[in-house]
Amino acid sequence: MVTRRFAKGRRWPVLLLVVALLTALAVHFADSDGTGGGAARHATAVPACTPWQAAATGPDADPRSSARQFAARSRLAGLKLLSYYPAQAPWSRMWQDWHPGRIDSDFARINGLGANAVRLMVHAETFGYPTPDPARLAELRQAIELAARHSLAVQLTLFDWWDDYPDLVGSDRWAHGVLDPYRDDPRIAFVELKNEVDPGDRAAADWVRHELPVVRQAAGRIPVTVSVTGSDPVARLAALRDALADDPPDFYDLHYYGEAGYARAVFEAAEAVVAPAPLYIGETGTATGPGDGAAQAQAEAAQDLYLRTVEWAARSAGLPAAAPWIFQDISPGDVPQGASRAPEDLDFGLLRADGSEKPAAASLRAQFTGPGIGTDFNGDLSGGQDGTPDDWTPHDASAAQAFWDSQDGHRTPGSAVLSGTSGGAGRSPSFMVEPVEQPTAAGQRVRLTAWARGVHATGRSTIAITWFDRNGSYLGEDESPPLPAGSSSWRPLSVDSTAPACAAAAVLALKSRGNTGQARFTEVAFTVHP
The missing domain is CATH 3.20.20.80 (Glycosidases)
Known part of the structure; x- marks a missing residue:
């Protein structure tokens, strides 16, 4: 720099x-409804999935250095x-x-x-x-x-x-x-x-x-x-x-x-x-x-x-x-x-x-x-500015309302709200975040939980874990059961997922599509199991 x-x-x-x-998320949601040069003498293409542990213990150490x-x-x-x-x-x-x-x-x-x-x-x-x-x-x-x-x-x-x-x-x-x-x-x-x-x-x-x-x-x-x-x-x-x-x-x-x-x-x-x-x-x-x-x-x-x-x-x-x-x-x-x-x-x-x-x-x-690296990502939705939650990014929400409510929450104030998400075929308005802690190996189990409630809700409102490789290519998604239609009290949502081969990042999403009412989310937690 x-x-x-x-x-x-x-x-x-x-x-x-x-x-x-x-862009990758947009393509996926739509489909589911919802260095070269002379000095590098033989520069090797590096795939998006490399077993570094094996390479790090390889036999080709240079004895001069x-x-x-x-x-x-x-x-x-x-x-x-x-x-x-x-x-x-x-x-x-x-x-x-x-x-x-x-x-x-x-x-x-x-x-x-x-x-x-x-x-x-x-x-x-x-x-x-x-x-x-x-x-x-x-x-x-x-x-x-x-x-x-x-x-x-x-x-x-x-x-x-x-x-x-x-x-x-x-x-x-x-x-x-x-x-x-x-x-x-x-x-x-x-x-x-x-x-x-x-x-x-x-x-x-x-x-x-x-x-x-x-x-x-x-x-x-x-x-x-x-x-x-x-x-x-x-x-x-x-x-x-x-x-x-x-x-x-x-x-x-x-x-x-x-x-x-x-x-x-x-x-x-x-x-x-x-x-x-x-x-x-x-x-x-x-x-x-x-x-x-x-x-x-x-x-x-x-x-x-x-x-x-x-x-x-x-x-x-x-x-x-x-x-x-x-x-x-x-x-x-x-x-x-x-x-x-x-x-x-x-x-x-x-x-x-x-x-x-x-x-x-x-x-x-x-x-x-000390005490170390904080892994919070504003999961309790307590932080925000002028109607926008800290850390969370609205996606595909140009025809909907996506905002932060500083007052309404489950146990403490603060929630992310998606409203009027019925416009646009295949659109799935959401709030997204990349959590600090990520899985470290294929096959590792993770869980996403949140509290949510509907206000005159229609359509499908869920939480989801979406997987990408380190080049940003979409690898798959797991989604929770949806909120019930109508108005409801706060209730838990959860989804379990397994890191696929070559996964680099899990992206967390709070989603609502086809909803003429509101879906509200708070107290989001992401757990990576050993």
């Missing part, structure tokens, strides 16, 4: 996957890292507008979130290329000292905002100039050679193959990695693995901005691709976007759910904690030339630009310091 994401408005992986999810990979795995195991720029001095301006007091204060707050590491991006041109400017090196030295003062190790990301790949002599000189003072330095968690390399770019891949051993030699025992991202991150990782087959990094760094519910399946497939090397989720997040009042509060609730879901996925897959992008929202007026000033690209922070915490900050603190 460091450079190109803001230049290109990189919220697209999430948005495209959401569109794919909704297995010791470094083992050391990297050990170092990553307890890492709790946040990417960082000052809100008022992002990207290159962090170094050009040097304010150590501000950085010191921010590092104290990062420590207060329970993090033990911070990511610093080093811009080649800003630091002086090919010979680093001593004044910039002094700033970097002070930043590392400030981090250590607050018990934060440092991830160094090199060669940011730089793509002069043919200049091998210059890049070697610059890398040694920056890293030589920190060889074997325990304050450095790891070194990222370059942010989000495109392995399909032959010049970039050739440069990485050259520069990786140079940086590894300069770093000493410090682990060295390179990161990728993209709408199909597993394929991108496979291409990078193939490009670096002769001399792989100490671990692979994946920046994940895909659909949260698919994260565990993606991470498992990614582990299979890079095994026996370790995998680390070095960036993840979603923007809260511009706005205020109710819209902003809902966006922040969605960010919180997204990060908790991805963090659960990483832990469930046996990975270290994923590293959120970024500590604080960025002030649009302080963005340097060449980076996007679009507000929706600047609001990924755990803190708002004014320094106040978003809900995700509290959730991350709970994960980093």
Whole structure:
């Protein structure tokens, strides 16, 4: 997310996957009524269903790097890292507008979130290329000292905002100039050679193959990695693995901005691709976007759910904690030339630009310091803004009324309401959510329960579990018995289901079709059985 994401408005992986999810659901409901390129020398197509456990214990470990990979795995195991720029001095301006007091204060707050590491991006041109400017090196030295003062190790990301790949002599000189003072330095968690390399770019891949051993030699025992991202991150990782087959990094760094519910399946497939090397989720997040009042509060609730879901996925897959992008929202007026000033690209922070915490900050603190990752998805329908429930997304409801009632509920106030759903043949208006906790194997049993009641209800109102693979392809659905017609008191609904082969995500739905009255839902619970 460091450079190109803001230049290109990189919220697209999430948005495209959401569109794919909704499209697949629309097709299903209607039917039931209701990276290529030169450097990747033999990039392997990765199917949507990969038995990663078998691959992770495969025999093809590289004897030249297995010791470094083992050391990297050990170092990553307890890492709790946040990417960082000052809100008022992002990207290159962090170094050009040097304010150590501000950085010191921010590092104290990062420590207060329970993090033990911070990511610093080093811009080649800003630091002086090919010979680093001593004044910039002094700033970097002070930043590392400030981090250590607050018990934060440092991830160094090199060669940011730089793509002069043919200049091998210059890049070697610059890398040694920056890293030589920190060889074997325990304050450095790891070194990222370059942010989000495109392995399909032959010049970039050739440069990485050259520069990786140079940086590894300069770093000493410090682990060295390179990161990728993209709408199909597993394929991108496979291409990078193939490009670096002769001399792989100490671990692979994946920046994940895909659909949260698919994260565990993606991470498992990614582990299979890079095994026996370790995998680390070095960036993840979603923007809260511009706005205020109710819209902003809902966006922040969605960010919180997204990060908790991805963090659960990483832990469930046996990975270290994923590293959120970024500590604080960025002030649009302080963005340097060449980076996007679009507000929706600047609001990924755990803190708002004014320094106040978003809900995700509290959730991350709970994960980093205890009691752990919260798995709530507003199942009790107690949270919402201006008639819309937090976390739940209306689907196929343009010709119906889909709203949140803050007062009416079963045991406590709050319910999701679907009304007037009789229009449109085959339409099945619903509220949907991807729960934090997902099944982890085919054949695993799950149960969805809710309390519901009808108000002059007609048609068919149910709760359902819908299954998708990690590419968003529909795999099947199980639905509860319907509510009775007419008006009724609150009554329980339930449905059991079994995760099909290749299932990545269970999507929960509160549904009503052909209903000239109302269906109301509350106290939704999803249980994954061991």
